[in-house]
Amino acid sequence: GEDVEQSLFLSVREGDSSVINCTYTDSSSTYLYWYKQEPGAGLQLLTYIFSNMDMKQDQRLTVLLNKKDKHLSLRIADTQTGDSAIYFCAESYSGYSTLTFGKGTMLLVSP
Amino acid sequence: NAGVTQTPKFQVLKTGQSMTLQCAQDMNHNSMYWYRQDPGMGLRLIYYSASEGTTDKGEVPNGYNVSRLNKREFSLRLESAAPSQTSVYFCASSRQQGAEGYTFGSGTRLTVV
Numbered sequence: 001g002e003d004v005e006q007s008l009f010l011s012v013r014e015g016d017s018s019v020i021n022c023t024y025t026d027s028s029s030t031y032l033y034w035y036k037q038e039p040g041a042g043l044q045l046l047t048y049i050f051s052n053m054d055m056k057q058d059q060r061l062t063v064l065l066n067k068k069d070k071h072l073s074l075r076i077a078d079t080q081t082g083d084s085a086i087y088f089c090a091e092s093y094s095g096y097s098t099l100t101f102g103k104g105t106m107l108l109v110s111p
Numbered sequence: 112n113a114g115v116t117q118t119p120k121f122q123v124l125k126t127g128q129s130m131t132l133q134c135a136q137d138m139n140h141n142s143m144y145w146y147r148q149d150p151g152m153g154l155r156l157i158y159y160s161a162s163e164g165t166t167d168k169g170e171v172p173n174g175y176n177v178s179r180l181n182k183r184e185f186s187l188r189l190e191s192a193a194p195s196q197t198s199v200y201f202c203a204s205s206r207q208q209g210a211e212g213y214t215f216g217s218g219t220r221l222t223v224v
Contacts, residue, residue: 033212042115042201042215043154088154090212098144098169099213103153 004102006089011108018076020105022089025070029091032065033099034074037086046074046087076107084109113137117202117216124192124223132187132219134202142205143185144213145169145177147198154201160185192223 003025012018024032030051035043049056049063049072056063062075076083086104118133136143145157146169156169160179174196176188185204189196199220203213 031212035212035215040218042217043203043213045212045214048212098156098159101154103151 004089004091004100006087006102006105008103009106009108011110012079014079014081014109014111016079018074018079018083018107018109020074020076020087020089020107022072022074022102023070024072024089024091026091026093026100027067027070028093029070031092032063032072033088033090033092034061034063034072035088035090035101037088037104039085043088079107079109081109081111083107115202115204115214115216117200117219119219120217121220122222124189124221126193126223128192129188129190130192130221131189132200132202132221133184134186134216135184136202136204136214137183138204138206138214139182140204140206140214141182142207143179144203144205145175145185145187146201146203147171148201148218149198157187157200189221192221194223197221197223 005023033048034046037043060077064073088104089102090099092099115136144159146154155171158177160166163182178186199218201218202216205213
């Protein structure tokens with residue numbers, strides 16, 4: 001079945017780049033997503049990438065997709081303390097299926 | 112633009128009590144979802160409604176029922192609450208399943224004692 005794996009914790013210093021990694025098992029995944037959850041809040045969609053793309057950039061965010069290794073990463077440039085949150089990777093295998101989420105990576109940014 | 116609105120935000124129930132969690136979206140989305148979030152478990156899908164008039168079970172449906180009242184509203188009911196149902200519940204909606212991601216509500220924190 002579908003499974004999405006993420007490391008649980010990442011700590012960086014303000015101004016550094018953060019890279020959050022995700023692996024998925026369903027090779028037919030069509031859409032891959034990154035969500036951000038701040039304390040006490042719901043999940044906010046950050047960005048998503050179609051499986052026919054290798055990279056997507058949106059301001060400080062860069063998403064890289066390696067389909068061969070089923071590996072997705074989210075790079076945050078110039079990480080700020082406001083980026084401290086839990087980041088969830090998610091995938092769906094078509095536009096008509098539900099999303100499967102990883103367990104989330106807690107990013108802690110220290111001054 | 113309100114997006115996805117969940118009520119209540121907090122609730123404490125005694126074991127065996129029933130309650131309904133309400134969810135409404137104003138984005139004219141077709142699909143709606145209920146997830147629960149537990150420490151170390153990520154988000155797990157309880158039920159979803161791909162379109163008005165349909166509902167389907169997700170990964171963890173036992174102990175829950177849902178109603179897609181109309182296109183805007185999707186409620187989650189606990190008929191006889193158990194301590195194992197202590198969790199944070201999120202409602203979400205999307206224009207179409209899978210594509211373009213979901214919009215989430217801010218959650219209901221439920222404690223069953």
